[in-house]
Amino acid sequence: MSRQILVTSALPYANGPIHIGHLVEYIQTDIWVRFQQLRGNQCIYICADDTHGTAIMIRARKEGRSEEELIEAMSHQHQRDFHRFGINFDHYGSTNSEANRKICGEFWDALRKADLITERSIEQLYDPDAETFLADRFVRGTCPKCGRTDQAGDNCTCGHTYNPTDLIDPTSTLSGATPVLREAAHLFVQLDKLHDWLVDWVNTSDALQSEVANYLKGHFLAERLRDWDISRPAPYFGFEIPDSPGNYWYVWFDAPIGYIASTQQWCDGHGERLDHWWKNEDCEVHHFIGKDITYFHTLFWPGMLKTAGYSLPTKVHIHGFLNVDGKKMSKRDGTLISADTYLKYANPSYLRYFYATKLTPRVEDLDLGVEEFAEKVNSDLVGKVVNLASRVGKFAHGTGLSENYPDDGGLFEAAADAGDEIAKAYEACDYSRAMRRIMELADAANPFVEHAKPWEMKKDPARQDELRDVCTVALNLFRQLAIYLAPVLPDLTTQCSELLGEEIVSWDQSRTPLLGTPVAKFKRMLDRLQTEELQKMIEESKELAAEDADANAGPTFNDSDQPLKDEPLADEITIDDFAKVDLRVARVIKAEHVPDANKLLKLTLGLGGDEQRQVFAGIKAAYEPEALVGRLVVMVANLKPRKMRFGLSEGMVTAAGPGNADVFILGVDDGALPGQRVH
């Protein structure tokens, strides 16, 4: 019984190129789709570019072209990259389509009718120069809690989160202007009205991986769901809300609806009805997404679908992120490798196979170790699989395959039997397991050839039939591997087809051996992967990142390395060591010259209240006493008092610089109070 299946991957944002991190998802999805098709199911793969939002608007402005031009160019680039990695969409659309606008309107009406929309006014930072409201990431400023400067709009490296409106000295990254608070009406979806239904859905549907269901239950569903801010005031690149002029749907509203709109476009081109795919109990809907967008796809999206009367996802397949050599991908390390760069140095099949060996049904990050990558590709694909065809191909060319399947000690049958288990693993997205099983089969196949010694038969004219039998076995075992690997390695499957003159279209071909047909001249199928190529790939990515950084050149810093050379970094200490030093903010209450002293000033520091310390500081050459009075400084407050020629010094004022006139007292940002400890 053939299944009807609709599959989507998350829509890539039209703001940058595809990189190997994105490809985890598209490869994962593509493998699943190809598997379903090979099994004889009707399965279509739908995707689109996600094109709306402030980021696109800003980028288009910067590049001096329209948003439409930008997203058009980006879409071409994305599709080209996907195509070159063998990712085979049935339709690749755009969220900036009339189909999407129309269906967004339909969802909107349904939400209104269900009384889920509410309106209230919120204050947001507005850039008066760029004339736009500022999303969090377009604002930088000083952290209100720790005082670090140049922090992001919603959180600081110190770990605190806050509103961009809480930032001290906020700056717009678009224009450098100081944003102002401005009020605007926003529309909200009151998701909590669907709370009970969502709890029920999470508990009873099989759509979610267990850890995801746990996460949702423990995390969001345990309390009231917050309203979701779904609109943005003009200017905004997106769809204007029909019954709320001047307001636009937030990009996250129209992006998932893009799945449906893109399906609509596919239907239009194939004489199909949308309802047959999206409002049909017999049609499965599978979403593949990354863990970062879990919330949208497992709570909001089902809520919206339910409200608008569309099918709920049969399954939301959530994967983790890609690390490279155990670390997050980073431009600086050259590990954020674009699809384009990758293709200059390596075969896409390598990556497809490697990801397959790493992917499981769990929401786990996967690691691409450069060494491991090359080892797996070389020893599994080249050494085991391709080698099987390569070592007998020459013998079989000309003689073709035997008429009857020879005795192979049960190898073919065992491999045929393994098909169900491998299929089950694919179905469950447990590609890692599938690859392991397939490689076990390859491991069993090579010794067969080894023990049969076809190269000896070749030399003996009386043993030509035997030779043909050995080749028939080896090539049929290879063919089984090619079929099982077809979802992962479509190119290899094509090569197998060409070698044996038989198109591979069905999983079940693995059950019956191919017999009595000619064998084409063997052509090399896959080269070994050299780690040097991977190193070059990383080097090039580094260079590209550097160029990119230059192009975006904000302020450039060109600090000398002399200070570090003069005074190298000290030995590492623990936090406990550091905690022994009690640094305090202090106010300079009095500052006076010391008669007879060459370098010293006598300072009276206040730690708040009546608490005062007398400190002698060697800063006479650098500071006038009058200029210091009233200032806040940082002092070492628990330093053992020391008797000096001119009196007792009860602490130390912190300062940088080599000495004499080049001394710079540490200050603190506004807001600090005398007596506060420095952590």
Place this chain on the structure above:
RNA sequence: GGGGCUGUAGCUCAGUUGGUUAGAGCUGGGGACUCAUAAUCCCUAGGUCGCGGGUUCAAGUCCUGCCAGCCCUACCA
């Protein structure tokens, strides 16, 4: 602070509902072969299953405490 996940040979991982001497691939060491892309084949080495308790005739497998790592945290779960 809270939550989710993980911790098995040098590396990447399997270990089904608890049941005989804990497995595979890669790497390492030794040997063979030459058909094959310095491929392949045979043999071999190597593990206190993170740590401590507990349940059981029996625990890598269940319970509990601790430790470590990774990830998440939509205006603080």
